[in-house]
Amino acid sequence: MNKLKQWVVCQPFKRKLQWVIMTVVLTTVASTLGFLYWQKNDQQRNDFVRTNLALAKLVAEFTVLPVVFDDSKGAEDQLSKLWKTPNVAYVLLEKTGGQILTNHDPSNIAAAAPTLADNQEWLWQDHYLYFAVPISHEHEKLGILKGAYRIDELKQAQYRELHFMLLVMLIAALCSYGLAFLLRSFAMAPITQLDRHARRIAEQPDMSEPIIYSAHRADEISHLYDAFNLLMSRIQQRETEILQLNRDLEIKIRQRTQDLEESRHILALSLQASNQWLWDWNIADNILKLDAELVSLCTTLPPATITIDWFNEQIHPDDQLRIRQAQANLLCDRQPNCSSEFRLRTVNGDYRWIHSQGQIIERSPQGNPVRMIGTQTDITDRKQAEIELRIAAVAFESQEGIMVTDANNDILRVNQAFTKITGYTTEEAVNQNPRLLKSGLQDQSFYEEMWRSIELTGNWEGQIWNRRKNSDIYPELITITAVKGPDNVVTNYVAVFNDITLTQAATAEIERLAFYDPLTALPNRRLLMDRLQHSINMDRRDGKQLALLMLDLDRFKAVNDSLGHLAGDDLLQQVAARISSRLRDVDMVARLGGDEFVILLEDITLPEDAAQVAEEIIAELSKQFCLSQHDNVLIGASIGISLYPQHGDSPEILMDHADAALYQAKDAGRGCFAYFSEELTLAARERIALEARLRHAIEQQELRVFYQAQVDIATGLIIGAEALVRWQDPAEGLIPPQRFIPIAEESGLIVDIGSWVLHETCRQGRQWLDTGLPAVTLAVNVSAHQFQRSDICALVAQVLSDTGFPPEHLELEITESGLMGNQSNATTILNNLRAQGVHLAIDDFGTGYSSLAYLKHFPLDVLKIDKSFIDEIPFQQDDMEITATIVAMAHTLGFKVLAEGVETPEQHDFLRKKGCDMYQGYIKSPPIPAEEFAKLLRSQNRTMSVV
């Protein structure tokens, strides 16, 4: 119903008008026709009933007699008048009691006829008018006459009339439609025109065009047109004004927009510069607008969907309650603005510290907060820095002294531990230079080295002695670190130090107890084994050898038992001191307990070196001991020696073998040493004996000088000789230098021997000159030991001066190893010798590690190619090539070349072809005594004079 109403309301007015007219016309026509039709119908029916019922009643009166007399025939005659009427359908006469006297029912309708009530005379139903007329005589009911009339004809007539009326209705409808249409057109035309005009004007910019209506009319429509035109002109006028206002407004808006844009830009820049993000919380609908950067930092959600609840969920659980409480306070107006710090989860799942602040900018009419705006800042770095600062502050006040200076080394800050250690308060230290603490125990070079390290590596760590305010000097372990700025320039220095006075003392005490024998203060077994292991490792790497000497005192038990333990202790301490005094710094002596000592000799050259030390110690301990109670005692010592690597490669094995050797030494009769192997023991003993004999030989002048000719390869003439020492032993005969020169070098006797050979050679040379022999160069060997540890320059000057031998005929042969080591020192010596007029030769070239490039730095005259290169010529191609190269290169550097050990004509020819200058070797002459060499020289002279 509502829909219908709605639909009707929505219909255009003209249609509604048309409907009204048609409805009125049709309703009027229909109701009039309907009434007329109904009235006529009713009339016709009543007439039909009345007429036919009267006929039936009349017939009924004529049937009284036949009914009384039960005369069927008479009844039929009477009734025939009735059934001969065309519209009678059936008729029957029924006597009271139910006897049918007559029945005329050709269509069998009676059986289906309705039963009428007692007093009901007729019934109008469907196609029939039923009737029941009583038959009475003198108020006695004799029977009843029943029947039915057909009413079809009457009904058909009525239908025809109905059709006619409907036709009239249709015509009326058409007429009403036409009438309504005419009326609608007439009434709506001006309105439609007004509508079209209004629409057209609405579509045009110009609204000033008036709408014209018939001039002669003055009805309501005409007023409407006037009102419309007036309205339009007013609108036009207002529009002009509005346009003007609009233009003004536009200019203002443009200006404001520009200003706003500028402000926005400045705000954005300011926010960006201050690392801030804008947020805008619409409290009413809960939407939180966040800066795009912050959104992308913490979510992939579309920004428009972010609510305050979602945002709160992203806050760290530990901060959520506090922040929600702050928000609640704001909303309840307990505080006007907010400022808080919290951790916010990012898309990565980690948290960043955010500082958020804002205020309410809009309220509802009731005064409730509606909108808030504020900024957020990522303060993670600041928070981190705060944490680090707190840590730094705690660390700064640690147990270690800390001193911070600026780049000029002026103290900026010190901590409490600094004051505790140094005694200087902060006020006393600040603005001072750390020199304040200088003890003076370190020299300038120490500090220079320290600052060099700081400059190079950025820090320095070490131990330093400083002075407290009360003048006490104390050791500290200090680390100095240079702090650099982003430009890599030092801005500060930070020194962190510990007073290690107590630590040092404690460490020393612990070490002493753990590693040293309390009686003698010598290292104990533990330290010895550590050191031995370390030495084995080092020697294994460097290919060196070491010796372990196990020493046992003879007769110590007797002293201890007879003079008491105090005397025994005293004796042991003195033994320890004597042993120590005989050792080099690199060696070690340990006490294993009782009277047992062990000596570790590191880096020995020959196995016999150990025997020499053992011999010296045995000799030292054989001397008398004066004990503190004025008892003089004589003891002795036996020593067992084991060697690394010959006798074992672990500390335990070496100790066991030294112990075994010690028993061997004791068995041999005490007061002697023994190696773990017999042959070494013998060799060592022989070597020691030889050294003793050599000393004796020097004193007894048993040394001789032999001379070996040096020949000019081009002329074949002797131009010089090498002086070679020999030992003329009265018992053994001539002892070659290979046997005694190494011992002489180790024992230092070489200095005396070398000095003697130089003197003897120059003396002999002078004598030969004086006797008229031709002047030849005499070459003297200078050992490495002699060159490096004695004043060779002074010796040469002295000898030349003493003997008067011309320096230009003296040549000194120095080995490569002699020159190695301190190059500048060697150069000084050589220059000095050169300055004296002496010639200089490099001996055994090729056996050492020097190169020609290295040698060119020295003022040398002759280069002697080692015999080992000459031996295999012409069989060894390599040696030939090396020799040829040495000759060529030596010449390039300005040296003369002498080949040693030339024995065959092939060697001689090869050297001559390669341009070698001189040679020396058995092919010409072996080393021979002075007289023989003089003869050789004289014979050459004679030959020459004959030629």
Ligand SMILES: Nc1nc2c(ncn2[C@@H]2O[C@H](COP(=O)(O)O[C@H]3[C@@H](O)[C@H](n4cnc5c(=O)[nH]c(N)nc54)O[C@@H]3COP(=O)(O)O)[C@@H](O)[C@H]2O)c(=O)[nH]1
């Ligand atoms: N510091 C000193 N060292 C000296 C002194 N005297 C000798 N020595 C050095 O002793 C080493 C052995 O010398 P020596 O046994 O005399 O041997 C020399 C020559 O005999 C030997 N030689 C020379 N020619 C030949 C040869 O043709 N065949 C051959 N088998 N041997 C030959 O060479 C030695 C000379 O060597 P060098 O000195 O290198 O020229 C030896 O190293 C001597 O240096 C001394 O007084 N002081």
